[in-house]
Amino acid sequence: MRVLMVGCGNMGFAMLKAWIESGCLSPDETGVVEPSEEGRARVAALGASTFADPPSPDDFGAELIVLAVKPQVMADIAPAYRSATARGAAVLSIAAGLPIRRYEEIYGDQTPIIRVMPNTPAAIGEGMMAYIANDAAGGALIANVRKLLETNGAVAELEEESQMDAVTAISGSGPAYVFHFIEALAEAGEKLGLSADLAALLARQTALGAAKLAADGETDPAELRRQVTSPNGTTAAGLAMMMTDDRLKTMMAEVADAARRRSIELSS
C-alpha cells in the first residue's frame, strides 16, 4: 500500500517509524509531506520520500493519505489532497477532536475514512491504537490499516465515534499523565534526600515494572496493589495519602474530563 503521511511530527513519526522498521511498510512505498527540513531529514533517514509541499498524484500515487497535522490547521491543509482521494486514495486521520464527517465534507462521503487515536508509545510497538471507520471503508482496506497499526501496539475498533473523545482523554493523552507521575515520584525521592539521578532511576524502573506486571490484564491492578501492601506497613501509610476520600481517583476523573471536554471543543 502506497502511504503518504501529511505532517510528521511527534505522533506521525512515532507511527511511521514502527511501520517501516517492522518491515510492514516499505520505504519505497512511503512518502511524507513535512515543511520542516529537520523533520524531512529524519524521515529520509528511514528511506522514505519526502516533500516540502503536497506532491501531485502523478508525483506520488498514494493509496492511503495519513493526516497527522494539528487539528487547528486541518481545514487549511486537508483540501490539498482532494486530487488523491478523487483517484481512489483512502484517508486515515489521527487528529484529536475532528469527527469523520469533517473529512467527508472535504473529500465526499464515498471516500474511505478511518479515524485513529494513537499514543506515542506507538514508536516502540507499545502504543494503544483505537479506530473507527466510515461506511465507505471496505474490509480489505481496514485489514491493511490494522496490519500497520498492529506494528504500533494494541488495536481496538470502537463501537461508536462518540467514544473517541473519552478514548483521547484516556489513552491518547494518557502517556503524559504517566510521565508526569514519574516526574512527581522522582521529585518526591529528591525531597527525601536521594540524588536526582538515583531518584529518577527508581521512579522510571518502578513505573516500568508495575506497568509490565499489570500489562497482561490477568491480575486486577487492585490485587497487584494489595500484594505490595503489607498490613500496617509502609505502602499502607503512603497509599492512605492517595486513597483517603478517593483523592487520586477524584483527581484522575477531573483530569480525564478536562481532556475530553477539550477534545469536544476541538471538533467545532
Ligand SMILES: NC(=O)C1=CN([C@@H]2O[C@H](COP(=O)(O)OP(=O)(O)OC[C@H]3O[C@@H](n4cnc5c(N)ncnc54)[C@H](OP(=O)(O)O)[C@@H]3O)[C@@H](O)[C@H]2O)C=CC1
Ligand atoms: N502527540 C501525541 O501524543 C498525539 C497526537 N495526536 C494528534 O496527532 C496530530 C499531530 O500532533 P503532533 O505530532 O503532536 O504535532 P506536531 O506539531 O509534532 O506535528 C505536526 C507536524 O505537521 C507539520 N505541518 C505543519 N503544516 C503542515 C503542512 N501544511 N503540511 C504538512 N505538514 C505540516 C508540522 O511542521 P512544523 O512543526 O514545521 O509546523 C509538524 O511537524 C494532531 O492532530 C494530534 O491531535 C493524537 C494522539 C496523540
Ligand SMILES: O=C(O)[C@@H]1CCC=N1
Ligand atoms: O494533546 C493533544 O491534543 C494530543 C491528542 C492526544 C494527545 N496529544
